[in-house]
Amino acid sequence: xxxxxxxxxxxxxxxxxxxxxxxxxxxxxxxxxxxxxxxxxxxxxxxxxxxxxxxxxxxxxxxxxxxxxxxxxxxxxxxxxxxxxxxxxxxxxxxxxxxxxxxxxxxxxxxxxxxxxxxxxxxxxxxxxxxxxxxxxxxxxxxxxxxxxxxxxxxxxxxxxxxxxxxxxxxxxxxxxxxxxxxxxxxxxxxxxxxxxxxxxxxxxxxxxxxxxxxxxxxxxxxxxxxxxxxxxxxxxxxxxxxxxxxxxxxxxxxxxxxxxxxxxxxxxxxxxxxxxxxxxxxxxxxxxxxxxxxxxxxxxxxxxxxxx
Amino acid sequence: xxxxxxxxxxxxxxxxxxxxxxxxxxxxxxxxxxxxxxxxxxxxxxxxxxxxxxxxxxxxxxxxxxxxxxxxxxxxxxxxxxxxxxxxxxxxxxxxxxxxxxxxxxxxxxxxxxxxxxxxxxxxxxxxxxxxxxxxxxxxxxxxxxxxxxxxxxxxxxxxxxxxxxxxxxxxxxxxxxxxxxxxxxxxx
Numbered sequence: 001x002x003x004x005x006x007x008x009x010x011x012x013x014x015x016x017x018x019x020x021x022x023x024x025x026x027x028x029x030x031x032x033x034x035x036x037x038x039x040x041x042x043x044x045x046x047x048x049x050x051x052x053x054x055x056x057x058x059x060x061x062x063x064x065x066x067x068x069x070x071x072x073x074x075x076x077x078x079x080x081x082x083x084x085x086x087x088x089x090x091x092x093x094x095x096x097x098x099x100x101x102x103x104x105x106x107x108x109x110x111x112x113x114x115x116x117x118x119x120x121x122x123x124x125x126x127x128x129x130x131x132x133x134x135x136x137x138x139x140x141x142x143x144x145x146x147x148x149x150x151x152x153x154x155x156x157x158x159x160x161x162x163x164x165x166x167x168x169x170x171x172x173x174x175x176x177x178x179x180x181x182x183x184x185x186x187x188x189x190x191x192x193x194x195x196x197x198x199x200x201x202x203x204x205x206x207x208x209x210x211x212x213x214x215x216x217x218x219x220x221x222x223x224x225x226x227x228x229x230x231x232x233x234x235x236x237x238x239x240x241x242x243x244x245x246x247x248x249x250x251x252x253x254x255x256x257x258x259x260x261x262x263x264x265x266x267x268x269x270x271x272x273x274x275x276x277x278x279x280x281x282x283x284x285x286x287x288x289x290x291x292x293x294x295x296x297x298x299x300x301x302x303x304x305x306x307x308x309x
Numbered sequence: 310x311x312x313x314x315x316x317x318x319x320x321x322x323x324x325x326x327x328x329x330x331x332x333x334x335x336x337x338x339x340x341x342x343x344x345x346x347x348x349x350x351x352x353x354x355x356x357x358x359x360x361x362x363x364x365x366x367x368x369x370x371x372x373x374x375x376x377x378x379x380x381x382x383x384x385x386x387x388x389x390x391x392x393x394x395x396x397x398x399x400x401x402x403x404x405x406x407x408x409x410x411x412x413x414x415x416x417x418x419x420x421x422x423x424x425x426x427x428x429x430x431x432x433x434x435x436x437x438x439x440x441x442x443x444x445x446x447x448x449x450x451x452x453x454x455x456x457x458x459x460x461x462x463x464x465x466x467x468x469x470x471x472x473x474x475x476x477x478x479x480x481x482x483x484x485x486x487x488x489x490x491x492x493x494x495x496x497x498x
Contacts, residue, residue, distance in 0.1 A: 070339055100435060101362045108370035114377045115346065122339055137377060144374070161363070161437065285494035 002164030002245070005094040013096050014083045020232035020261065021225065022049075024269050031273045058217035063125050071123020075219050077116035078226030082233050085109035088163050089236045092246040092254030095164060102163035103155050106237055107148065110193050113230065114140045117195070117202060117211055120223060124214035132210020136202035138280035139192055142287035143199070147189030149295035153182035154241040157302035163237075167245025176242040181298040183242045185291060190234030190268060194227045197272025201280060203227075231272075235264040318358050325351035336395040338383050346376040363437040 005012075026045040033044035088095065088102035099105060114137060121133020155161050157179065158169035166175075176183040192199040195211075203210045215223055239245060239260040246253030310318075328348025335341050349372040357365025387396065399405070433439040444452050478488040487497060 067337065067339065070343065073343070099362060100437060101366050104363060104366045104370065108366050108373070111370050111373045115343070115373050118377050118380065119339075119343070134381070137381060140374075281492050282494065285496050289496050 001168060002090040002093050002095050002098060002240075004098050005096055009094060009096045013086045013089075013091070016091065017083060017086050017229055017232050017236070018225075020236065020265060021228040023262070024231055024265050025049075025228050027266065027269045028273065031269065035273070052221070055217055055221040060219070061214065061216040063214060066125045067123050070119045072219070074116045074119025074121075074123060075215065075223050075226075077112055077119070079222055079229050081109045081112040081116065082226055082229035085230075085233050086236065089233070090164050090167060090240050090245055090257070091236070092252065092257045094254070098162060098164050101161045103151050103161045103166070103241075106163070107151055110147075110189075110230075110234075111144070113193050116226075120215070121202075121211045126214045128208040129211060129214045131207050132202045132204070132213065135204070135207070135210060135280055136195060138284060139195070139199055139201060142280060142284035143189050143192035146185040146287055146291040146295045147192070149292070149299050150182040150185040150189065151241070153179050153295070153299045153302055156299055156306060159306055163240050164245075167240035167247070170244040171247065174242060174244045175302075179242065179298055179301065181294050183238070185295050185298075186234075186238055186242065187264075187268065187271075188291075190231060190238070191272060194230035194234065196227055196231060197268075198275040198278045199283075200272075201277050204277060231268055232261075232265060235268055236261045238264045314358055318355060321351045321354040321358070324348075325355065333398050336397060338387055338396055339380060341398055342376055342380040342383060346372060349376070360432060361436050361440070363440060 025048050029048050030040055030045050033047075034040050038044060085106050087097045088099060088105050090098075117136040118133040121130045121136070123129075154166050154175050157175055158166040160166060160169070191197050195202045201210070203212045207213070212220060212223060236257075239257055243260045243264070246257040248256035248259075251259070325348045328344045328346075328351060331344035332341050332348070335344055350369050353365045353368035353372065355365070356368055359365075475483065478490060479485045480489075
């Protein structure tokens with residue numbers, strides 16, 4: 001059973017999340033090196049981190065009449081919400097806080113990226129940046145409902161909104177096996193709220209970097225870190241929701257949680273590299289015409305199973 | 310309710326009020342919208358602290374989405390370009406002051422005049438379950454009717470708002486494939 005961890009887990013959870021995000025960044029750098037025909041070495045993996053010190057000391061770039069308060073609020077909210085979302089994600093049998101509405105908490109934290117990215121686009125008073133913010137909202141209208149139905153499917157199957165209960169309810173058969181559509185919708189949602197890979201349109205190169213376009217120095221670092229922290233958090237959430245949490249033979253629960261999280265993270269990093277960017281106007285139709293009906297049908301499956309139990 | 314809860318409740322309540330005041334003080338539509346969001350998120354926190362975690366967290370979730378979409382439309386329909394010029398949320402100040410003063414007085418009188426009932430029974434172990442049961446058992450018919458009304462309102466509003474109908478898309482004989490749309494869409498209909 002999942003239990004609340006001691007006080008120091010409040011500090012350990014963000015560190016673990018940051019480590020997972022750093023691993024994802026390194027893996028992405030390796031894939032980039034391989035794609036570019038450069039040698040796949042440790043140096044290649046460390047390349048993104050060499051930019052850290054420079055970003056920390058870089059001077060800010062300012063346009064006339066920026067809304068600094070809203071800009072900062074938006075940029076800071078992305079990584080902070082990612083860290084807050086991990087409070088309800090069990091690691092093995094330990095969780096920082098186990099509220100009775102953990103799934104809703106995760107969803108609420110994820111939705112704050114809507115506000116955060118719009119603010120990050122609005123703040124600098126620049127056209128391309130604002131376009132990036134609006135692109136994320138259009139994308140949000142497309143990915144959010146399938147993601148919500150995916151979360152509802154897992155919660156319906158376990159008859160609980162507590163993440164620990166959902167992990168515990170998958171004794172014998174993972175939800176990923178008999179709710180594959182919900183699992184896929186969750187993974188797509190993770191890529192979408194971390195605006196990476198096929199959903200990188202809000203920070204697209206065709207809009208001069210979009211929401212990232214006018215950011216420099218520590219601000220840019222925070223927003224970049226935020227998207228990888230969200231990727232790691234979404235991958236970690238997929239484990240208790242769809243892959244049985246820490247359950248598994250031989251190894252202790254925390255090791256199984258780690259292995260499963262790393263596998264999901266690897267899958268997401270590879271997918272982000274290999275899939276082309278989808279414009280929101282194309283994805284929104286796919287989402288509403290195909291994914292929303294499919295995920296609603298997917299919610300029907302656990303609902304019927306629970307009724308017949 | 311212990312001391313921590315009381316302190317948190319007070320802080321959140323004051324922040325919610327401050328956000329509400331800022332809505333009428335600030336001069337930028339973006340800032341006004343997010344001041345309102347802060348106010349509503351703090352109200353969500355208050356509801357959570359009062360023992361209704363589901364309603365509280367869902368309030369925060371829905372309000373973030375609603376306020377962001379609202380910001381898009383508020384800024385789109387503003388009289389000045391991009392909402393970057395100073396603006397004010399105060400309109401018809403005298404009338405509004407009179408209405409709000411009367412309303413405030415009525416509500417405050419209500420607080421002291423209503424004979425509040427004493428607590429009967431105990432709070433439920435899981436208020437989320439109680440809420441679900443209330444919505445899906447006792448108020449099932451209300452919720453179903455409400456759902457249909459909301460859905461038909463949304464469909465009706467969309468139909469009224471859009472200029473284009475199926476004849477614009479598929480031609481006079483409804484036989485043009487693929488449809489002629491200003492935006493392509495991803496399914497290729």
